[in-house]
Structure formats: structure tokens, C-alpha cells
Amino acid sequence: MPVQYWCSFVDFERFVRNPGDPHLPAWRRFNRLVGGDGSVDIFHENYIVEKANYEAIYSNLLVFGLTKATEYVPAVDRREAARRHLMRGENETAVPSPE
Numbered sequence: 001m002p003v004q005y006w007c008s009f010v011d012f013e014r015f016v017r018n019p020g021d022p023h024l025p026a027w028r029r030f031n032r033l034v035g036g037d038g039s040v041d042i043f044h045e046n047y048i049v050e051k052a053n054y055e056a057i058y059s060n061l062l063v064f065g066l067t068k069a070t071e072y073v074p075a076v077d078r079r080e081a082a083r084r085h086l087m088r089g090e091n092e093t094a095v096p097s098p099e
Helices: 009-017 023-033 065-069 082-086
Strands: none
Touching: 009 023
16 A cells, blocks of 8 residues: 655645646546446545644654654654653653653
């Protein structure tokens, strides 16, 4: 399953509507050949996530996904627990970190 991360909705829309990029001609061809005949299922979801309202944890991996599309910030010190940065203002974790 392909997953794509875009820096902005404008960048995403520019790609899907640009006849010079591979998406639009392929999408038009698919609709011309297959359309809604039921022989192929398409699964497509879009999410707009506001800055600082998401978390992506990568351990021993190269920078990719949301980290590559946005900013890499190591999860150390006060960022060690999701509650501390996603729940804004709640500093105590519900479950202690393992030793």
C-alpha cells in the first residue's frame, strides 16, 4: 500500500492536477479504461494534520515519512512521552517509562 506525505494541501493538489506529473494522466487513463465497472477497488484517504498535532516515532530508522515531510525532533527529555507534547500542559505520564 503506497503512503504519501505532503508538506501542504496546495503541494498535493498541484501534483494531482498537473498534467506534467504522472498522476493525472494515469488517473484519466484508469477512468477511461476501468471507470466504475467494479473490476478494481480504489482506497484513498486524505488527512490534513495541523502542525504539532501529530506524532511519529521512528527507532533506528532513516528519516522518512512524517519526519522527512516535516521536522525531525529526537524524543528525549520532556519529549520522551507523547502526553507531554501532544496533550499540552499535562506533564505527568499515565504510565511510567520503563527503566
